[in-house]
Amino acid sequence: MTEAEQVLGLARVLIENGKFQRARKLLSTLVGAQQPEALYMAAHFSACEDESTQQFEQRHKQQLQIAADGGYAPALYLMGVYHEVGDYYQRDLLKAAQLFRQAANAGHPEAWLDHGINMFYGSNGITENAIAGLAMIHLAADAGVDRATDFLRHFS
Template sequence: MDSAQILAKARLALDLGDIAEASQLLGPLVEHADPEALFLFSTFSMPDAESVAQFEERSLRLLEKSAELGYAPALYALGVCYDLGDLVRQDEFKAAHFFECAAKLGYPKAKYEHGRNLYYGSHGDHKKSQLGWQLIQDAANEQVEGAMEFIRNSAPPHHI
């Protein structure tokens, strides 16, 4: 079985709530630093094997490693952590950086967040404001929650 098949089986196991199966499937891929496996393994705890604090430390470490390897969902998730101050000290600049990196890789949810950052933070920079609006439109086209509502409730930058 190749890594794509293993990852598919692990995602299915997670969807079914079979943490033990997912853990067993992902273990070898985590050891080989597969970015998606690192990300998936960061999303669940093993209640009988680790405390909440141990899970949070492991989760953040794996998420950071996956992000370092350029895995867009991990970059986005790390942006959310910094945006909310979950597992890390809240830092809007780091959050914006991770959202931008994930958006550049085409991750739809990150396009929305980065687009909003550009739209609101452009401070008169028309090109950034236009790019932000375009990213939000892209996110809406990709059915990202909140993006269509944002478009309905916001004015596009002038000269679009």
């Protein structure tokens, strides 16, 4: 395990236990190096005690975008969700579908479902391929994505 992997693992534990200030300090070097997973984690809590909501949202979007540009699957997926629902960005289903495709290709289980549905129906600019879409939805269900299991119930 690399030092960066150790830092990320410890930061996950700190974040899960609400110790954001310690996580922030621990992640600072990796964030400075623009490591995608560290940026993704840091994007979810305040950078300092006096950070305003507007500053937080701007930093959140910037760090998330850099993490997504680095191919980090959870960042790609969350960017897709934001574009799908119009949160932080203007609603853009085509952009959301492309982000879900990228996240799915990077191995994100929730994205397997969303991209699989787009493939199944040929929606949001994704070419229809019902067989491949259904296979991807099965992958999501096998990975424990409840929405995928619910979707598949309609076909049994």
